Amino acid sequence: GVGAPKQEKWICKYKSKLPQIKIFMAIGATIDFEAGNINRAPKWVSEVGMEWLYRLLSEPQRLWKRYLVDDPLFFWLILKQKLKLYKFSATKVNPSLQQLTER
Numbered sequence: 001g002v003g004a005p006k007q008e009k010w011i012c013k014y015k016s017k018l019p020q021i022k023i024f025m026a027i028g029a030t031i032d033f034e035a036g037n038i039n040r041a042p043k044w045v046s047e048v049g050m051e052w053l054y055r056l057l058s059e060p061q062r063l064w065k066r067y068l069v070d071d072p073l074f075f076w077l078i079l080k081q082k083l084k085l086y087k088f089s090a091t092k093v094n095p096s097l098q099q100l101t102e103r
Helices: 006-017 030-035 043-047 051-058 060-070 072-082 095-101
Strands: none
Touching: 043 051, 051 060, 060 072
């Protein structure tokens, strides 16, 4: 895999050019985890939602820009959601998803 956000950008760029493919999956580090190339966070770290921090501390050279520079809006939205100031709506992000929710 190429990792975030490259995998998501690739999917957005090529999904219309590959109509025969019905499902695209951005699986990030899953292959590395399963192959044993990267250790997973301890279970308790994952359970409290801090696996991203564990990964950042494990691979700071590679992940600092992604987590601390590229994703500040993401962290802001997470904070607002935790404080009940924001509710995510997939149909606001992608109006074409509205048809899926109407079924």
